[in-house]
Amino acid sequence: MSLLTFVARYNSLRRIHSPQQENTTMNNSDLADKLGAEAGVTKVDAKKAVDAIFAAIAEAATAGEEISLNGFGKFKVKDSAAREGRNPSTGETIQIAASKKLTFAPAKAIKDRLNA
Known part of the structure; x- marks a missing residue:
C-alpha cells in the first residue's frame, strides 16, 4: 500500500469516527x-x-x-451602512451598498444552557 493510499484511507476513517464531523444541523x-x-x-x-x-x-x-421570544431570545433588524470594500481577486476598490441584517441575541437562559 502506498503512502498516499494509506493517508487517504486514514483521513476517510478519521472523518467517519470523529465526533466533530457528525451532522449536527x-x-x-x-x-x-x-x-x-x-x-x-x-x-x-x-x-x-x-x-x-x-x-x-x-x-x-x-x-x-423586534421579535422577542421569552426564554429563547430576540430577533432584531439592524441597518448596515454603505462602505468601501475590496475585490479579493483583483484588489480593486468597490462600493458595498447599505443593507439590513437580521440578528439574533440569545436569552440568558439559553446562554446558561450552552455554557453549563
Whole structure:
C-alpha cells in the first residue's frame, strides 16, 4: 500500500469516527418531526406550524419589528451602512451598498444552557 493510499484511507476513517464531523444541523423537517413527537400531532400539522412560525418571524422582521421570544431570545433588524470594500481577486476598490441584517441575541437562559 502506498503512502498516499494509506493517508487517504486514514483521513476517510478519521472523518467517519470523529465526533466533530457528525451532522449536527437541524433543519425545518427535523424540527417539525421533533415538534410532532413532543406535541402528539401529525408530522404534516407540525410542519405547517413550523412554517407558520418562521413566516410570522420573517413578516415581522420585514416590517422592522423586534421579535422577542421569552426564554429563547430576540430577533432584531439592524441597518448596515454603505462602505468601501475590496475585490479579493483583483484588489480593486468597490462600493458595498447599505443593507439590513437580521440578528439574533440569545436569552440568558439559553446562554446558561450552552455554557453549563
